[in-house]
Amino acid sequence: MKLSIIVIGDEILIGQVTDTNSGFISRTLGPYGWETARVVTVADKADDIRSAIELCMADSELVITTGGLGPTKDDITKGVMCGIFGGPMIFNDEVAANIREVFDIRGLRMNPLTEAQAFVPASCRVIQNRLGTAPIMWFERKSDGHVLVAMPGVPFETEGMLTRSVISEIASHFSPELFIGHKSLMITGITESALAQQLENFESALDKRLHLAYLPTPGLIRLRLDASGTKGDGTDKILDEAFEQLCKETEQYIIFKGDANAAEIAIDAIRRKGLHLASAESCTGGNIAHLITSTAGCSDIYLGSVVSYSNEVKTNVLGVKADVIREHGAVSSEVVAAMAEGVAKLTGAECAVATSGIAGPGGGSDEKPVGTVWTAVVTPGGTETFVKRYPGNRQRVIERASTEALLALAKALR
Amino acid sequence: MKLSIIVIGDEILIGQVTDTNSGFISRTLGPYGWETARVVTVADKADDIRSAIELCMADSELVITTGGLGPTKDDITKGVMCGIFGGPMIFNDEVAANIREVFDIRGLRMNPLTEAQAFVPASCRVIQNRLGTAPIMWFERKSDGHVLVAMPGVPFETEGMLTRSVISEIASHFSPELFIGHKSLMITGITESALAQQLENFESALDKRLHLAYLPTPGLIRLRLDASGTKGDGTDKILDEAFEQLCKETEQYIIFKGDANAAEIAIDAIRRKGLHLASAESCTGGNIAHLITSTAGCSDIYLGSVVSYSNEVKTNVLGVKADVIREHGAVSSEVVAAMAEGVAKLTGAECAVATSGIAGPGGGSDEKPVGTVWTAVVTPGGTETFVKRYPGNRQRVIERASTEALLALAKALR
Numbered sequence: 001m002k003l004s005i006i007v008i009g010d011e012i013l014i015g016q017v018t019d020t021n022s023g024f025i026s027r028t029l030g031p032y033g034w035e036t037a038r039v040v041t042v043a044d045k046a047d048d049i050r051s052a053i054e055l056c057m058a059d060s061e062l063v064i065t066t067g068g069l070g071p072t073k074d075d076i077t078k079g080v081m082c083g084i085f086g087g088p089m090i091f092n093d094e095v096a097a098n099i100r101e102v103f104d105i106r107g108l109r110m111n112p113l114t115e116a117q118a119f120v121p122a123s124c125r126v127i128q129n130r131l132g133t134a135p136i137m138w139f140e141r142k143s144d145g146h147v148l149v150a151m152p153g154v155p156f157e158t159e160g161m162l163t164r165s166v167i168s169e170i171a172s173h174f175s176p177e178l179f180i181g182h183k184s185l186m187i188t189g190i191t192e193s194a195l196a197q198q199l200e201n202f203e204s205a206l207d208k209r210l211h212l213a214y215l216p217t218p219g220l221i222r223l224r225l226d227a228s229g230t231k232g233d234g235t236d237k238i239l240d241e242a243f244e245q246l247c248k249e250t251e252q253y254i255i256f257k258g259d260a261n262a263a264e265i266a267i268d269a270i271r272r273k274g275l276h277l278a279s280a281e282s283c284t285g286g287n288i289a290h291l292i293t294s295t296a297g298c299s300d301i302y303l304g305s306v307v308s309y310s311n312e313v314k315t316n317v318l319g320v321k322a323d324v325i326r327e328h329g330a331v332s333s334e335v336v337a338a339m340a341e342g343v344a345k346l347t348g349a350e351c352a353v354a355t356s357g358i359a360g361p362g363g364g365s366d367e368k369p370v371g372t373v374w375t376a377v378v379t380p381g382g383t384e385t386f387v388k389r390y391p392g393n394r395q396r397v398i399e400r401a402s403t404e405a406l407l408a409l410a411k412a413l414r
Numbered sequence: 415m416k417l418s419i420i421v422i423g424d425e426i427l428i429g430q431v432t433d434t435n436s437g438f439i440s441r442t443l444g445p446y447g448w449e450t451a452r453v454v455t456v457a458d459k460a461d462d463i464r465s466a467i468e469l470c471m472a473d474s475e476l477v478i479t480t481g482g483l484g485p486t487k488d489d490i491t492k493g494v495m496c497g498i499f500g501g502p503m504i505f506n507d508e509v510a511a512n513i514r515e516v517f518d519i520r521g522l523r524m525n526p527l528t529e530a531q532a533f534v535p536a537s538c539r540v541i542q543n544r545l546g547t548a549p550i551m552w553f554e555r556k557s558d559g560h561v562l563v564a565m566p567g568v569p570f571e572t573e574g575m576l577t578r579s580v581i582s583e584i585a586s587h588f589s590p591e592l593f594i595g596h597k598s599l600m601i602t603g604i605t606e607s608a609l610a611q612q613l614e615n616f617e618s619a620l621d622k623r624l625h626l627a628y629l630p631t632p633g634l635i636r637l638r639l640d641a642s643g644t645k646g647d648g649t650d651k652i653l654d655e656a657f658e659q660l661c662k663e664t665e666q667y668i669i670f671k672g673d674a675n676a677a678e679i680a681i682d683a684i685r686r687k688g689l690h691l692a693s694a695e696s697c698t699g700g701n702i703a704h705l706i707t708s709t710a711g712c713s714d715i716y717l718g719s720v721v722s723y724s725n726e727v728k729t730n731v732l733g734v735k736a737d738v739i740r741e742h743g744a745v746s747s748e749v750v751a752a753m754a755e756g757v758a759k760l761t762g763a764e765c766a767v768a769t770s771g772i773a774g775p776g777g778g779s780d781e782k783p784v785g786t787v788w789t790a791v792v793t794p795g796g797t798e799t800f801v802k803r804y805p806g807n808r809q810r811v812i813e814r815a816s817t818e819a820l821l822a823l824a825k826a827l828r
Contacts, residue, residue, distance in 0.1 A: 014450060040455075
């Protein structure tokens with residue numbers, strides 16, 4: 001079944017905020033048989049919202065809108081809905097009670113603008129939003145049975161309410177006949193085009209219901225095998241078999257079976273060996289720690305990090321000798337190895353990663369240009385260091401260096 | 415002038431990757447008089463790409479596509495372009511030479527799939543992509559002069575090439591008559607709806623060419639005044655005057671004049687006083703350090719951080735007394751104050767922030783539920799601590815706690 005998503009909001013269209021709701025909705029509804037046909041982002045303008053809804057409702061059984069439901073004057077979505085689905089706006093007591101409750105929990109005082117949020121189109125069925133004040137609205141078009149669900153724009157509310165109740169409302173309304181499945185592999189140590197060449201025969205021989213997608217990210221390629229068939233026609237089995245063959249074809253490059261980011265791959269490798277991890281970061285500035293600690297449950301293997309942005313912190317906290325820094329420079333094999341060994345000793349971790357480099361835009365030289373990063377990995381097997389030069393701006397160098405450090409750790413433990 | 419953006423890629427549509435290109439393109443072209451009419455995301459399917467191009471070219475003088483130009487089989491964009499703009503695919507020597515150069519710099523070997531990237535539609539003018547192998551293609555529709563520019567999907571390449579050369583090609587082709595401007599204010603300490611109520615008269619009296627937008631993010635509201643007029647009609651002056659009045663109306667809640675995130679606001683506050691900053695993080699796990707060090711040039715004020723995920727690191731590195739942790743628990747005013755004071759002493763910084771809390775999903779209790787976070791701020795004026803309970807999942811608690819710590823520091827220095 002076809003799903004279209006409409007993202008409403010000037011702030012997204014002018015690039016001030018990045019939309020993450022549409023991706024969350026697609027990921028969440030995919031396994032229920034929904035294929036996302038398109039995502040359209042439009043401004044808080046009645047005409048643009050109306051056109052996008054008409055375009056999407058023409059070919060999609062389900063249309064989800066996010067945003068445009070706030071209490072301020074730039075939000076006009078509800079009026080557009082009345083225009084399309086008919087009927088007036090009416091005051092909804094349940095919505096008003098929910099708004100009061102949300103405000104009470106947050107210790108805030110109601111005001112007339114907030115009260116106005118309790119008005120909803122008479123043509124909709126309200127799904128109470130337990131996480132915010134903007135009500136979720138379910139509209140059905142009589143002519144073809146196509147459904148529009150209007151959700152709030154705040155990601156926390158959209159994600160929470162989709163998972164809590166909107167998914168089950170959708171599943172009970174539509175009967176999904178399609179089988180849609182995905183299986184992923186994480187690959188490292190080969191370029192996208194060399195991998196594609198190696199898999200040419202595999203791809204040509206794939207069943208028509210299957211499709212192989214390459215998703216390169218810096219340092220890591222996600223290979224995703226997609227299946228799309230009808231329930232009961234054996235597509236699930238065909239997917240499993242093709243995935244098994246894909247694993248054989250790419251065996252030497254697989255760093256993880258499944259879908260995982262570099263931090264999850266490193267945590268998995270550490271946990272399987274019953275070890276503990278610490279990090280010492282200069283140019284990555286805490287990003288390695290942030291990536292690891294963004295993963296729930298990491299506290300059984302992760303002890304902590306020292307972000308040694310100044311040389312004094314390298315010396316006083318991590319115990320890197322001042323004359324080693326003087327002799328080799330802060331961006332060197334010797335210093336990064338001493339940082340990793342220092343933080344392992346300080347925290348009692350058996351494993352550690354450390355980075356020292358030039359993230360830019362300033363600080364580069366002919367000998368050590370911007371993007372030069374030394375990385376050290378400590379495992380029970382010993383200390384390894386390597387240097388690479390990463391392309392791109394500051395953010396890209398930080399991200400790439402963090403990913404490579406985590407993958408190097410996973411490889412060293414393999 | 416109207417701009418539409420088409421994002422091509424299964425991986426974005428199914429929510430595996432978040433599109434950031436469209437936001438970058440909108441932000442970058444806005445000041446050149448381009449108003450983004452819509453962003454459409456479609457799959458790597460010829461029919462869907464064709465429909466999206468036809469929809470967008472109908473009402474937009476400029477259409478930019480991103481993605482769908484890689485060397486692997488899931489990329490079919492070029493064939494669609496031949497269908498729309500006519501003519502065959504031809505081998506382009508310049509593109510081939512550029513691909514060879516990119517591969518040489520990266521120390522990679524060419525292969526037949528990479529060579530295939532040198533074929534381009536005869537109907538386009540090529541803009542060489544100096545940052546990757548996929549050529550940038552400029553198409554012009556004779557009937558109405560509308561332009562389509564096909565750009566790669568890798569953000570590093572799209573961002574870099576847009577800034578380096580595509581913007582100037584666009585500016586020299588079109589003559590922008592529109593004046594478009596934005597001015598922003600960062601607001602804290604008031605809810606969106608209370609702020610909107612306070613600004614009701616201001617908004618009602620605004621010139622028709624101006625528009626006020628509210629952009630709430632956790633802990634911080636961005637107020638943006640947008641102007642849209644014709645060059646030379648005085649819209650720029652009207653924008654300046656209205657912005658000045660807006661500043662007066664919201665004076666007590668302004669934390670920053672302009673557009674800035676919490677880290678930039680904190681760095682600015684520290685730098686203005688000639689001070690230095692360190693951080694000690696438990697539940698935020700390095701995110702505060704990451705936010706600060708993502709800002710170029712922070713090294714003049716930022717010394718470093720200790721991510722004390724385990725209690726041993728709190729005691730051994732930060733000098734938090736073990737009996738204080740035993741008596742009050744790691745998530746307490748006493749411990750977080752000792753962490754902040756400890757890291758200030760360790761690094762020699764005059765200012766410090768520290769966090770200790772329960773980011774979840776596990777670890778909560780009746781007394782200290784998930785989302786409970788203690789924050790400490792050290793400045794030359796002394797140490798302050800506060801506790802808040804943040805709603806949402808792990809990622810949201812980490813982000814909110816990081817933002818609130820940085821804003822509390824900026825407020826303490828005000």
